Amino acid sequence: DAKTTQPPSMDCAEGRAANLPCNHSTISGNEYVYWYRQIHSQGPQYIIHGLKNNETNEMASLIITEDRKSSTLILPHATLRDTAVYYCIVRVQGAQKLVFGQGTRLTINP
Amino acid sequence: GAVVSQHPSWVICKSGTSVKIECRSLDFQATTMFWYRQFPKQSLMLMATSNEGSKATYEQGVEKDKFLINHASLTLSTLTVTSAHPEDSSFYICSGAVDLNEQFFGPGTRLTVL
Numbered sequence: 001d002a003k004t005t006q007p008p009s010m011d012c013a014e015g016r017a018a019n020l021p022c023n024h025s026t027i028s029g030n031e032y033v034y035w036y037r038q039i040h041s042q043g044p045q046y047i048i049h050g051l052k053n054n055e056t057n058e059m060a061s062l063i064i065t066e067d068r069k070s071s072t073l074i075l076p077h078a079t080l081r082d083t084a085v086y087y088c089i090v091r092v093q094g095a096q097k098l099v100f101g102q103g104t105r106l107t108i109n110p
Numbered sequence: 111g112a113v114v115s116q117h118p119s120w121v122i123c124k125s126g127t128s129v130k131i132e133c134r135s136l137d138f139q140a141t142t143m144f145w146y147r148q149f150p151k152q153s154l155m156l157m158a159t160s161n162e163g164s165k166a167t168y169e170q171g172v173e174k175d176k177f178l179i180n181h182a183s184l185t186l187s188t189l190t191v192t193s194a195h196p197e198d199s200s201f202y203i204c205s206g207a208v209d210l211n212e213q214f215f216g217p218g219t220r221l222t223v224l
Contacts, residue, residue, distance in 0.1 A: 038154075042217055042218060043114070043215030043218050044203070045215070046212060046213070046214070049212075096207075097159070098144075098213060100153045100154040102153050
């Protein structure tokens with residue numbers, strides 16, 4: 001699976017949009033971009049995934065660049081409960097493993 | 111989304127004892143279950159992958175005789191830490207997959223070995 005690079009930490013004000021970047025410059029054509037988050041002392045929670053088109057669900061939006069070498073997870077109106085570590089993972093659809101990197105520790109400030 | 115439970119949520123044991131952690135998929139049948147370990151301030155590390163009715167596949171560096179995994183049914187997998195030592199203290203997380211496109215994670219079990 002391709003390696004991803006994320007900033008170790010970010011801060012965002014409550015109510016503002018949180019934009020979390022992820023670089024995956026070695027991504028292959030059949031690899032998807034997945035985002036999970038882990039709130040302190042809990043198991044990871046699936047957020048969203050995509051291949052090349054932008055995706056949106058009730059939790060977030062995923063913007064993937066045209067060359068697919070980077071992506072941005074957008075939490076449109078961040079709340080204090082969005083404070084967590086966010087993991088960007090790329091993997092082949094149907095592959096068994098999820099390989100977690102260090103992620104981005106997002107802190108939402110009141 | 112689908113729900114995965116773990117039991118116990120935390121356990122404290124003496125060095126040398128064995129501890130069993132259960133992972134259950136409550137509203138779906140998990141053909142594949144995964145076990146992860148997470149040390150403080152670190153990311154999740156995959157320990158092993160198990161498919162119902164067959165032997166688990168362990169990641170490099172994970173001792174299969176120390177971390178016994180049983181996946182006897184489509185809704186239950188167990189991880190037994192045998193002869194636990196303080197260095198085994200960690201946060202153990204399981205996940206279940208219906209197909210291989212999405213994994214649903216349990217809430218984790220915090221193991222402390224004294």
